[in-house]
Amino acid sequence: MAAEVEETLKRIQSHKGVFGTIVVNSEGIPIKTTMDNTSTVQYAGLVSQLADKARSVVRDLDPTNDLTFLRVRTKKHEIMLAPDKDYILIVIQNPSD
């Protein structure tokens, strides 16, 4: 992965309130993570499915459109994911800190 992306991820990880960051490849397999194994695997599988579905929704409505990012805000924290060409970035943050 590009050095710039790595650097950005490092910065995000050190940001206030961020629990962890996961990089998932296009098949749903986590390739880089800062969280423990079980959580990573769980998040990777579930969130990549969600991302695919969301993307499908957006593109079905208008094929010239594409998904930029998706935020899922829950009671405890917020899951943010941004798809890229070959991977999906996931960040879990607690915004109210």
Next chain:
Amino acid sequence: MAKSGKSLKSTGSSRLLLLKGAQEKGENLDSERNDNLMANDYDAPLKLTELELREEIVRTLTTFDPNAPKYPVEFCFKTQGFVPKESYNHFLVHLNVASTCLHRDSEAAQEQLARMQDPGSPESGAKSKAPKIGTSTSEEKVEEEEDVEAEGGASAEEPGSEKPDEAAAEAEITPDPVVVAPAPTPVPVSVLPHKKLTNQFNFCERGSLTVNNPSREIFTQTNPPPRVTFSANVTQWGIYDAYMEEHAEQQEKEKEKKEKEKATLAPQKKEETKKVEVVQVKNASCAPEGAAKILERMTNQNTYDEIIQDFKYWEDPSDEFKDEEGTLLPLWKFSCDRAQNYTVTSICWNENCPDMFIAGYGSFDFKRRKAGLMCVYTLKNPSYPEHLVFVESEVLAVDIHQSQSSMIVLGLLDGNIEVYDLTKSSEIPLHSSNSVNNKHTAAVWQVRWSKESNQSEMTIYSISADGQVLSWSLMQNEMIKMTLISLTFPTEPINSDGTLCPLIGCGSALAFHPTENNIFLVGTEEGRIYKCSTAYTSIFLSESEAHYMPVQQVDFNRYNPSVYASSSGDWRVKIWEDDRKEPLFEFDLGSPVEDVAWAPYSSTVLAAVTADGRIHVFDLNVNKYRPLCQQAVTQKKKCKLTKVSFNPKHLILVVGDSFGCISSMKLSPNLRKKQKPPKKGMVVDHDTLEKLKLDKLLSLVREPNKPIMVLDTESAAN
């Protein structure tokens, strides 16, 4: 029978045989003869007298069953006695054969006769068979015999002779059935059905079975072809993507074709003309590339959520009660770890992308030379710059091209000018004026892109402390400089050893007229302001002794370009009008004023920052003497504010300080009052309103030879 019976040796049981015929008549006879017989010796033959021999014994054939009992009786339980029973039938059936013969008078027989009369029928052969059938019947079938014979006779013309003929030539009759039976028949032939009448009783269908070829099964088994299960979902966007790819490929092919054509057609032309290649530069897009950047912005959005809300929606409600006061709400602070030791020397907003600005870092401390820094920040990501570029020497001036906003020009402390392209994101400048001759000989204080209409030539203007205003035109590989003007003193050329040498002032500020591209203002370190034109290289259009200290900044009013403001190290901010020797307004701020800027949304608002860390915002329409807002931006006393810049779109301004930190602040409502149209119901353009406002103000102020001097008493006392 009888005679033979006599010759037999008779025993007691053989009496029946002997006397069978005369049973009924002679019981007595029997007894007599029996006696006779019994008396005699049976072994010896019977001796009879001649009389007895001539006796005629009548034998009759009767139909009486000899075995039947004569007087059958039956015991009747009713009468308790024997009751005579009627003699039963003396009929014995010897043979019973079911036949298919029909009585001639019956209906069926009539029909059959009728059909047999039919000339086309092949049943004439059946007639010959009739007598044969007749001969085989038994004694009881005398009637049928007659019937058949009559049939046979009726059908043939000559019954007697033809029968054997018919019988013999059975097979030959069939080809010539017409001849046989045209004879008048007893059966009327009025309605003869040519086709078979079918009914449920005498209709029968006969099917025949053809020979079937015996079927055989032969099979072979081969290896099954390798199979792969493939499944996919087709969606509308999948189809769209496929089409787009194809389209892109086609475009590439066409491009290649064109390039090949060009290459083959005109290789010579390139040598002849040395055009400036149009650098098709994309605008630095506002949207971040890559998911990582997006995520970073999102995280920041969460962290700075409150600030963002304030930025968008906060309006200080206390401004309603403060009449001539406004406040600046601090928003984000932009700083970078690496920029801690630097001073913010210049800030420039991106016109196309209003949330992006570029900050140049350098230092005003000329003793130590170090590398300079240029950072591209966006409001959406306050924690880290989008781009970070280290430059050889300290950056003193930054400017972004108006239309192609990825082109940035930097003016450096060592006199160089560098042009960067943000889309290429490399550390190496696109163009650089780095050579011995091709640069300023002193620090470049200000650089500006020229607003030209055609995009083929890009020109930069720069002013430096060596007193030259140069214009640089960008060629393919180099930058060619051209002296626009040289800032000479109006005094007599003088030199210590008597030679005539013109004194050249040091330029420190440069500002271009907003509408007329040729006119620009120059401020010098001697405190003069010159109005010049690009057309005239040696003559100033006008000049004025503006300040006692170096002019730090000059800025044109956007709504009325004949009005401009200047700030200088002599603590003063002065507002001038063209062709006036004296300033319209003059403000003393108590500390060297580093920067001044007019607001883009109003013709009467301007901001100035001073070296004591305060920012002053004026609204000349509201208060001609005092600033509406005087606010300390930085906490540390040593921190000087060096630059101020208004955001072209949003109502914020950014202030740079000497510790490498840029603070953004939101203007409170009092500071951005909008002008209402003079008459209700009139829809007037914002620009026009502002111009009217300013004109009105100016007309009040313009008094011949009498500037309004304002002392800032508070800060003067400090």
